[in-house]
Amino acid sequence: MEIPKGIPFFQGLSESEVGTIKQVMREKSFAKGDLLFHEGNLCERVFFVHSGRVKLYRTASSGREQILEMLGPGDTCACNPGSFTWFCSASAEAMTDCKVLFLSRDDYVRMVQNNHKLARTLNRLFADRLRCFTSLIEEVSLKDVKKRLAKFLLDMRSAQAAPGSKKDVKDVLSVNFTREELAQRIGTSRETVARYLYQLKRAKLIDILPKSIAILDEKGLRDLLS
Numbered sequence: 740m741e742i743p744k745g746i747p748f749f750q751g752l753s754e755s756e757v758g759t760i761k762q763v764m765r766e767k768s769f770a771k772g773d774l775l776f777h778e779g780n781l782c783e784r785v786f787f788v789h790s791g792r793v794k795l796y797r798t799a800s801s802g803r804e805q806i807l808e809m810l811g812p813g814d815t816c817a818c819n820p821g822s823f824t825w826f827c828s829a830s831a832e833a834m835t836d837c838k839v840l841f842l843s844r845d846d847y848v849r850m851v852q853n854n855h856k857l858a859r860t861l862n863r864l865f866a867d868r869l870r871c872f873t874s875l876i877e878e879v880s881l882k883d884v885k886k887r888l889a890k891f892l893l894d895m896r897s898a899q900a901a902p903g904s905k906k907d908v909k910d911v912l913s914v915n916f917t918r919e920e921l922a923q924r925i926g927t928s929r930e931t932v933a934r935y936l937y938q939l940k941r942a943k944l945i946d947i948l949p950k951s952i953a954i955l956d957e958k959g960l961r962d963l964l965s
Contacts, residue, residue, distance in 0.1 A: 742840070746787050746813045748864070751856050763846045768838050775831040775839065776816075782825045785847045787815045791837025792915070795829045796923065806923040808871060809834070809916065817847070817864060834920070885935050887925040889963040892945065896954055910954040 742749055742757060742764065749757060766789070769775060775786060778797060786793075788810050795808040795816065807829055810816070816831060825844065842850070851857050895912045914921075922932045936952075939945045944960050946953040954960065 746815070746840075748787065748815055748817065748857070748860050751860075752854075756854065756856075760842075760850065763842060765841045766838065767841060769833040769836070771833055771835050773833045775833065776827050778827055778830040780827050782818070782827045783844050784841045785815065785817050785844065786831075787817075787840045787842075788812055789838040789840055792834040793831055793837060793839070794834050794920070794923075795831050797829050803926075804923045805926055806920065808868070809920075809924075815864070817861060834916070884925070884927050884931055885938065886964055887927070888932065888935050888939070889944075889960045891921075891925050892952065892954065893957070893960055893964075896957070910957070911948070912952045912954065914951055 742761060749760065752760075769791075775793060776782070776784075790812055793810045793814075794806050795810065796804045796806045798804050808814075810831075818825075818828070851861055892912065896910065899912060916924075918932050918936075919929045922929045925932070936945070936947060939960075940947055942959070944954075944956045944963075946955055
């Protein structure tokens with residue numbers, strides 16, 4: 740089995756190190772809507788997305804979902820291997836048909852503890868995830884849903900315009916998720932998201948295009964946050 744070159748977690752490893760990982764890694768396919776793991780269950784495997792999209796989310800007592808991360812090819816759910824009582828802090832669901840590579844918890848812990856390159860990569864992953872969650876907390880703490888939506892769109896624009904981005908038009912955001920998923924990202928309902936999107940459109944701050952959103956007035960969106 741080949742380990743895709745697009746998985747950052749394994750970049751920088753020698754051929755022999757990659758060969759060792761190949762011996763213990765397994766592959767599995769999931770259909771759209773399948774659960775990869777459930778919040779609160781014992782964490783027995785660490786997965787790496789080969790193809791497709793997977794969402795990590797938590798469910799409130801009210802039943803509403805809050806998306807924590809959207810994972811694409813090369814991304815991983817990898818977390819802290821140091822705890823003996825290691826339970827899943829979130830659930831994972833396939834948003835599209837996807838193919839996933841797995842390492843058992845024991846193999847994963849052994850590799851991270853014995854390979855300083857993987858340990859450094861894991862530290863970088865933690866730092867990126869912390870920034871992601873900090874931004875999420877900031878968004879959810881904004882009581883005004885319109886502000887949360889505006890911030891989400893501006894953050895998408897910033898990520899798309901970042902160095903190394905392959906996007907050619909920085910003010911046209913590719914939206915590869917549904918309004919339900921967008922609602923789950925900012926902690927509200929699909930109907931509320933739809934209402935505020937059209938409010939922003941009527942205010943000529945954005946335009947809603949097929950599978951994309953155009954930012955027409957970035958300053959106007961930023962003014963909503965003040």
